[in-house]
Amino acid sequence: MAKKTKDTSEQAKASSNHVPIKMITVNRQAYHDYVVERTIEAGIALKGTEIKSIRDGKVNLRGSYAIVRNGELWLENAHIAVYEHGNRYNHEPIRNRKLLLHRREINQLASRVETKGLTLIPLKLYLKGGKAKIELGLGRGKKLYDKREAIAERDAKRDIERIIRSR
Numbered sequence: 545m546a547k548k549t550k551d552t553s554e555q556a557k558a559s560s561n562h563v564p565i566k567m568i569t570v571n572r573q574a575y576h577d578y579v580v581e582r583t584i585e586a587g588i589a590l591k592g593t594e595i596k597s598i599r600d601g602k603v604n605l606r607g608s609y610a611i612v613r614n615g616e617l618w619l620e621n622a623h624i625a626v627y628e629h630g631n632r633y634n635h636e637p638i639r640n641r642k643l644l645l646h647r648r649e650i651n652q653l654a655s656r657v658e659t660k661g662l663t664l665i666p667l668k669l670y671l672k673g674g675k676a677k678i679e680l681g682l683g684r685g686k687k688l689y690d691k692r693e694a695i696a697e698r699d700a701k702r703d704i705e706r707i708i709r710s711r
């Protein structure tokens with residue numbers, strides 16, 4: 545008698561639920577400067593050597609932002625270092641990169657940015673199933689007193705944890 549095994553379609557469903565994610569970079573400055581209201585995942589249109597630099601972790605998102613131009617979403621001012629083993633067809637480190645979202649999602653983001661004065665900021669860059677993805681945050685800029693409040697809160701939590709550990 546043959547042993548019963550899982551159906552192959554069930555195996556495919558089980559394996560597709562868990563896609564490996566490799567975190568490349570996190571824009572910690574964005575969490576300090578903005579209150580993030582909503583996040584959305586987008587793909588990035590890259591050139592050949594850019595993905596190699598991303599896999600090496602040579603990316604800086606500080607000071608970058610996303611903007612809607614002509615019905616398309618663009619990532620501006622993000623620095624992806626030149627691939628050191630590249631040839632004459634290497635990419636420019638700072639260039640505008642197209643972000644890949646559905647038209648409906650782009651229109652929703654554009655309307656929220658225009659009407660409510662929010663900003664699209666890149667929060668994280670990671671590899672998901674071998675493809676580069678970026679997590680965008682719809683954020684509102686923090687005032688100086690908000691930043692001071694967050695710092696004081698963090699210091700208080702750190703002091704409490706220190707006291708608990710010492711006991």
